[in-house]
Amino acid sequence: MSNISENVFEAKYTLENKPLLATSVERILILNEIKSLFKDLPQPLRFSRMLSILLSKVSTPVEDFDLIAGRCVDRVLTDEEEKIFQQFITSPDYTTGKVFIPSGHCTFSWETVLEYGLTGLKEKADRAILSSEDEDKKVFLTALSEIYKAIIDYTLRYSAAAKEKGLNALAENLNTVANGKPNSFASALQLLWIITLIDCAYIAENPTLTVGRLDKILYSFYVDDIKKGVLTEEKAKEYITDYYAKHNLIMGRGEHQVGDSTNSTTFLRICNFDAPQYLLLAGSDGKGNVCINDLTRLFAECIVPAFKNPVVVVRYVKDMDKNYPSLWKTLVGKALKSSSLMFYNDGNVSSTLKRIGLTDEESSEYAHFGCNWCSTGDNGAWMHGSPHSFHFNAIKDEEERKQLYVPYMRGNLPFSWAQDVVEILEKLCLKENADIEDFYNEFFRTMSDFMDRKLAYLSKELEVRKRKPSRVLSFTDCFTKCSLETAQCFSASAKYHFENQSFWMFGTVVDSFTAIDQLVFIEKKITLKQLCDAVKADFNGYEDILGLCRNAEKYGMDTPLSNKHAKMLAEKASELTIERSRPYFEREKLFLMPNIQSDTYHLKWGELFGATPDGRRKGSAFSQNSRPTNGVCVNGLTGMLNSMLNIPSDAFVSGALNLDVDGKEYSGEEGQRIFGAILATYFNRGGLHAQISVTSIEELLDAKAHPERHRDLRVRVTGYSGIFVDMCERLQNDIIERFK
């Protein structure tokens, strides 16, 4: 058995057999021991010193077949250790979020990392300390320097461990990484993995970071090595495969968004459930040049269908199928066997970012990270959600935060566009001669108000941060250009600040508008009042109206009326998001990022909300992400895609489309060719995104009945793929519905 097959086997076996609550156990035990130390130091230094100790004590396991080093001890806590963990996470000495900032969903400046190496970054920090007169800045920079040193020392320990195993080439690569800039393809990949490992296994509670455009940033290393004759294509593939394998060793099996099978300490425990790292391939640069090279192909060829991680994000460039037929064939073949590959239309994302106001170059350097969220690459900081979940809250006053938070909610419920339609229905049924235009006006007035309130909150938050620059240090700051240059955390110092503006439950809203327009205004089969009464009664006693609503045209059927409403709603929502952001963008580079992403909230929120005019009953799921409502795509995949092509190509930066296909339908050379042609046609015509799950209803039902037979059945959930048999029943049922 070669090195590679052993690595792949190990990662696959680990992924299939890892217990749900397995974690990097040493992190917990070591941090518990030192949790009372450095209490008098400011957070950055306390973080750097605790991390230094942690990295000096954790094991450095190496296997004989490792080409890239970096593993952690990953197992379930013993009963005794579990007690320690429970005490630890509630200890007043150490509360998560205060010392180890749980970074995640972020974009490191990977090019900078490779350009300077760990020692170069440390030197930069040390020089900045000498030239800085601000004490706070010195503290921040000192902590950065200490962290680089800790990683260097950790890497050296790894080098020694590799040498002890007799793995001299590996030891040498590690030495290179520890003592200077990476000087080869292998050492560059090694450096990227060491940093990724530390973040994912020891720090971030839900990392889901982007590991970057590796075909672009590693290309010069690859070419140089080939020229020097120290690397072959085959050897490069071995390194890439090992890099992929390592990602899967730290990946957990559970389900964090809907899953009921795990407890509330999932994040604190760091189980790496559904925490995919996104690796970006292909795409264009700021001048419109296509960035596809030999490495794009090698990274594509190395995708292992059985793996869950990293998720390869292919930035589809127009006519990729025609101009790069061999690469396209490889990608489609992998997509039909794997659930860790997705496609984004490069042109769509870049165009949308340009519309927001980013430069051509910045627009081309975007990144996606789990779960399908888009970022402005290493130029920006995601403001990450609502005040209650925001880790860097600058607004300390609880009351003030609560006040600001109120607009995010609807009573005790989250804000729901679908519910808006119902409220507008209630309002307009009292109005004489109301028409569909009135619905649009009301809907977008509500949406506009919501965005204004949200932007006002975010602006206030940003203002406070910038007025009193935060010295809170997270691991992300160590690898972000702006943090190093300004000696303050990236969440204050980044060029761009953005928050997602999701058009939640898009399909449900389109279907509701369509049903109202069709049944009330065009066919005049019912009145607004009748529809309103029926919806308010959850259609109980209104079965005829329920039937009419359910049989109305739907987004996904590729019918003229539903297409018209999909287009108008998407166009206007995106336009509004950009328009309302404009003054904030011009003033402080703050904006709302337009997307159609709902993750799995279509289930959770569906349970909370009442009926909707599309015939959806109270408590039922909404439509998910950019996808039509389950079960309505009676005109097949092309009908669904044609419907989705009504979403303008410069309107949204993300919006997951789960394409669920029965593998049998596209087996063989011809089946793959046809599927590839469908995908390429969709993207060439302006489709935004596609991620593919290949299974069948029969297999899903069998997996539900006999989970032991399907330990490796992976299905795309939203931005991540989950192990089907580890999901809770309601998520399993939702996925089965999707496949119908």
Added chain:
Amino acid sequence: MNKGIVSGIKRMEIHDGDGLRTTVFLKGCPLKCIWCHNPESISYEPEIGRFEEKCISCGSCVRTCDTNAFFIKDGIVLFDKGKCTACMQCEKICPVFAIVGYGKEYSVDSLVEELLTDKPFFGDKGGITFSGGECLTQTDFVVKCAKRLKEKGVGVYIDTCGYVKRDVFEKIMPYVDKFLYDLKAIDGDLHKRLTGRDNAAILDNMKFLSDKKCAIEIRFPLVKGYNDGETEKIGEFIKRLNIGIPVKVLRYHDFARSRYNALQRRDTLPEGQTTAKDVVDAEEILRNMGIIVIKDN
């Protein structure tokens, strides 16, 4: 004829010819194959299929039906197909999709427009397949549609049982890229027992198309225990045709059973299943006879 009756349109079809296709099923068939998997296409008239297992007896259909074809007895909704005029109103109001209307009237314009929706996805190989029923029984309509589609640059396949007059093929031939031609049995008596019709015209038409060098793919629906004994005879027949006409062996399944019940049509579907191995065995026989065998996707 400018109007056609269509029992269904299936987009994203990869089994009815090459590439990605849209298949349009026209209503009406002169044969009555016992294994017919499109029972909704046998009758020439529009009709309602009612899937009883989905019905929740809410009564919406009863309230909307003008001819009392739907009625309630002991709290259960029942359907008297004899009274149904296939106005399709019940289909539009059923909240649980238990009622499906088969047989929508299309003009040439409206059908062609709908069929062109997926044109961007067809690529070089794909296109439209006219199927049924026997699509060629609506001759003028299909000829006009095919002509229009050809003018629009879309490839047209005809899926036929062959039981139509010779001049029908003469009319449609200029607009057809390939015929998907069913051969069910060579033995005339057997053919009649299985389909209700003699096969002389079918075999003659097949030979005619072959002589005219039309592109043809022969399709042999293999129903274990019924026509599997015909495999070699079919091979012999193909050998006598122009060289290079391929055959695809289709595996019989009984997925259509629920539609027989919904349509209140006598269920003639054979009980046994044709296995994948049965298909492979038949393919092997044909291949050994020098016939080109195409595998189903």
